[in-house]
Amino acid sequence: MTMTRKVVRFVDQRSGSAPLLRKIARYLFPDHWSFLLGEVALYAFMVLVATGIYLTFFFVDSTKDTVYHGPYAPLQGQHMTEAYKSVVDISMTVKAGLLIRQTHHWAANVFVAAIILHLMRVFFTGAFRKPRGLTWMVGVTMLMLTLLEAYMGYSLVDDLLSGMGLVIGYSVGMSIPFIGANLMEWLFKGPYPGQHAFWPRMYILHVLLFPILIAVLLSVHLLLVAMRHHTQFRKKRSQSNHTIVGVPMYPGQTPRSLGLLCAVVGVLFLLGGLVQINPIWLWGPYHTYLSTNGAQPDWYLGWLIGALRLVPGFDVVIGNYTLIPNPFWGGALYPMFVFGFLYFWPWFERRLTGDHAFHNLLERPRDNPLRTAVGVWMVTWVLLVLIAGSSDRVYVLFDIPYVPQIWFYRFFNLFFPIVAGFGAWWVCRELQKGEPVEEDRELAEAQARLAAWSSRRQSSET
């Protein structure tokens, strides 16, 4: 009996799992590069958990006032919160602390980016269709939780930028009609800034509650994928809605996936070591009465700052009751619309097309021009609002005045995405029309080759 066999016997005799393990080992992975995006997100999440646990050993979740007397001269003698001081210490005095902190921040960026690209892949290929509607909804929920989790992560640091970000978030909360002020007072234990109660709350949300929520949803997401098996493109004739063709988990897929895991971890550590991100010691500590010009959030919140900037200055007021305070439009309603669209699109598409069938085969974007057009409209809109959020940087870098830029975006961002959607629809139709021509050409070429070959054969035979 070989060693391997003995190990398998050991496990099977104690768990009875040999039939299950055999099935798992030969579970099939259809092959396409875009199927790896979700995996990248998973691995970035692992890096986030690992580096995050390390950071918790050094971070102090307190906004108690303290005076800095560390090695970094420019902050010498400055008043700051213990939270900010602990992160400066992680960056300056804890050995390898800066590497882990920067890797954590880079991993957050890669995590969000991978989720968004994965979501776009799933959307544009129709992978969300029956029987995977629940998987899609769990995924969209995870994206929402991830954005909040990342926002709380850089708010915890309490540097000048993070404090400005948090007070904007607080103001958006205050702007919720009817209950905003009460909700924020309850959550922050009084008006913010100027309260210390929120820090330990945000800390436990960031390091425990949200990671566990995300991990649970991640498990459900992966379990649902595995129960239904992965979708596939039709690259071979044998691939159909009933038959899956792919590489088995073991031995084929295992080294590839582990390789991708190591590649993600390696690249994140290289970024964390070599490419500076969020140098909080340069921003200085947050105080209510301070702010800095050129403040930008991390890119994945840029669409919200853009939306907040584009809304003209008005509150909806009835008498002296403020019904809808201004930040609600850009900071709350706009993201609610985008996420509402994501949640309800599968249902809406079913209503629109009457297609209630089960689908294991993916569509290419051109196969469904309507969906592609709607998707391009949405992506372009969010992207343009994000770009509008950087208009102050455009002003500084290219000397294009700020006010005309905002007026331009206020109109352009509404109609251009529609144009882009129609453009995408047209491109899809043209690509579809081109396909029979392409097939005819290939067929004719094959026939010509066959004819040439057979005539050569005949001439050589005679």
Place this chain on the structure above:
Amino acid sequence: MSRAKDILLSGLVLVASRGRRKPRKDAARIVPDAGPNPGAETAAILLLFLSGLCGVAFVVVYALDRIPHQTQFLGLAIGGAFVLLAAALITTGLKLIVTEELADEYPPNEHPHEQQLIADVVEESGSRLTRARLFKLGLAAAGGGVAAAALTPAVSFGPFLRIKYFFGTPWRPGRRLVDENGRPWKASDIEEQDFYTAFPENDPDREALGAALVLVRLPKASLRLPAELRGYDADGILAFSKICTHAGCAISLYRTPKFAPDSPKPALVCPCHYSTFDPAKGGRVIFGPAPRPLPMLPLSIDKQGYLRARHNFDEAIGPSWWGVRNRSANP
């Protein structure tokens, strides 16, 4: 001596020789055999050892104190270790392991028989209940009660009906304005073309939303204060809440006309979303998302020339909420 030679020789043999495994006797393999790929195998082995070396390098760099660019070298070492390991694994996956492409059935779309069984089990299990509706009502009552009890402790997080908190500011009639170091501001300190931050004297909580002011001085002739704010200035010195009425950031930009008269007039600007306020018109919004003017604090100059608050702000400070226009911020 000869023993050492033996050990060295056997070691070399171990490293250099490529073991040829005998093929399994039974021909019924599961994973097909595709023969060796010595080049890829050498590459993979080399990459694995290099990865291990990088891991050791990380430990060495960590142990060395005070080398320049330690973070960079640490990142390079551990990142390199993982990237090399990735390269080894991917080489293994693509070149050293047979890529099987297998076909299998997708799981059935649904299982009507099992569905029916589950439904039957659930429905039959309640056959002894004679007042099923009342029972369900009881379940709902118990669930609701327990849920309410479980959620109630969360009320302790903070107050949620004490709306007066949002109107509180530390400004009182006669209170002097001081700078960051607690030194009282004199009217003569405030010059045109610049802006200043002020706090209430002897107030411990500068982080409170209502504390910080922004001061500017404009030529008296250029003031166009609305009727209800007339006289809020002290000899052309104007005091506003430093907190933007849009999203609570601090107003920290002052646009002043350096090349009058063709450049735009002076304006206070919030750097978060670029709400722009006209100090000459009592903080009126000229551009950007802010929905309300900057609250203004009426000033006076005492006999020694110090700036003092005459009373509280004319309006509630901070971002908008449902009651922000309900009553004045005056305590």
